[in-house]
Amino acid sequence: MSVGTATDQVAPPQAPPRAGLTDRARSERRLAYMLVAPAVIVMVAVAAYPIINAFVLSLQRSDLRFPAKTKFIGLANYGHVLGSSVWWSDFAHTVIITVISVSIELTLGMLLALAMHRTIFVRGLTRAIGLIPYGIVTVVAAFSWLYAWQAASGWIPGLLGLKTDPTTTTLGSYAIILIAEIWKNTPFMALLLLGGLALVPDELQEAARVDGASTWQRFWRITIPLMKPAILVALLFRTLDAFRIFDVIFIVNQGANNTESVSILGYNTLLDRLNLGLGSAVSVLIFVCVVIIAFVYIRLFGAAVPGSENL
């Protein structure tokens, strides 16, 4: 923020719009478009075009096993998906996983961020080790936790004295998926929060302490309110990411024991059953859910989209 204003001061006075556009401003503008163009073209070609294509496919009966039968059928695919119990139960699984994992990640992430920010010794080492899960491939994290829990190989069932193999029960499967997901993503959450923590002025904390506020009061009355923008951005990012959960479930049990998420459903419909029409309808619905989540965070909770305040 302060950086933004500094830049504004240094920047040359703005040329009067349109009519008085100087040669210099015009060439600056041309350079800007040339610099931005390659990135924009790639993003449009590889992200925007396929999502439009997904929408078009979702309005067709399109099955790669029967390509001759492709035909425009309007919203029938959506009717089929939204009318099926599979979509709604998968939606419920996804919401359960998202809500539980993001809330625990927020709590643990905050603790980790405080530890990284405030620790009085070996700060570099604490930060580095705390970050390790961020660098681990999600698939590897999922395998590690799966093998730790499953009766055929793991150390956890023995430790907890479990009688049944946790991978065979719904509760056990959720536990494995959630723990793997939370372990992998808490450091990222902590990093996003750490940025917000750095913006809380030490003098304010000190002043409150002199006035007799306890650690607990300072945390809730000073740290949290000042960190609100960072918390909202972190929650927004992690919620969107958790909602599209795929890797961990795919590795742990491919959606068995009632853990199938909407992304797994989309993948199975598209790439296992090769039904592009129905699969695209699922894809578009997932996209709509993500847009709604982003809208709720940005409009209702007032999450500031990163970068927007600097323009």
Next chain:
Amino acid sequence: MKHSQREISGWTAAIIAVVVLSLIPVLWIISLSFKDPGTIGDGNFFPTKWTWANYSGIFKQSIFTDALRNSIGIAAIATVIAVVLASFAAYAIARLKFPGKRVILGASLAIAMFPPISIVGPLYNLWREIGLYDTWPGLILPYMTFALPLSIYTLSAFFREIPWELEQAAQVDGATPFQAFTRVIAPLAAPGVFTTAIIVFIFCWNDFVFAISLTSTPAAQTVPAAIASFPGASQFTEPIGSIAAAAVVVTIPMVLLVLLFQRRIVSGLTAGAVKG
């Protein structure tokens, strides 16, 4: 500053908790990778009988060595291209005046939030038609696309902190905006660019959805996709030892990257996401 005994023991406990929780799954997968096939099901945390067999086994299988080559090549190429293109765009966004800036940032943020599964179907279809299915470019393109928004955000945050007076001084001395960019600003921007490259590489290295959807053979399959399809000794046994060894091989470089560049990763992710 003096710290009380209580503070010191509190922080010691907190640090031990962080270290233990972060490292246990890593140590466990390492330990599994050294377990002898006969003892892999014994449930002990540490191996009772150590062996290198799992490692020598996977390096003899082309499914793994090819995947390793694909992972390194694809992630490296995607990272280089994404970071170069994003540097151009971020420079323009941080520095130049032009209409449409907000649209570009908004659109790239939208892509960053995009569920990959939503475009996997059309890409699968399109790639098969134009011959990109199961090829390196077939993965490099989607990785670049999702890496670009991340890089543009991180880089524009870094670029805003560069002392721009130097650029103006160069321009006063007669440099064109392009010369000012390549001669003055680029060297100053190098640390930010390097940091962004690390973050993007970790992102590409981690991907699984695109890898299992858009590849099918060792021609382009990356390690996460390959280990998910490792064949077991028989239909009913899981290749736990091989998977663990392969997992360790892809994990070690990432752990080293994180340990060596912790400070940069922290500054990169916090700059991109929060300071904005």
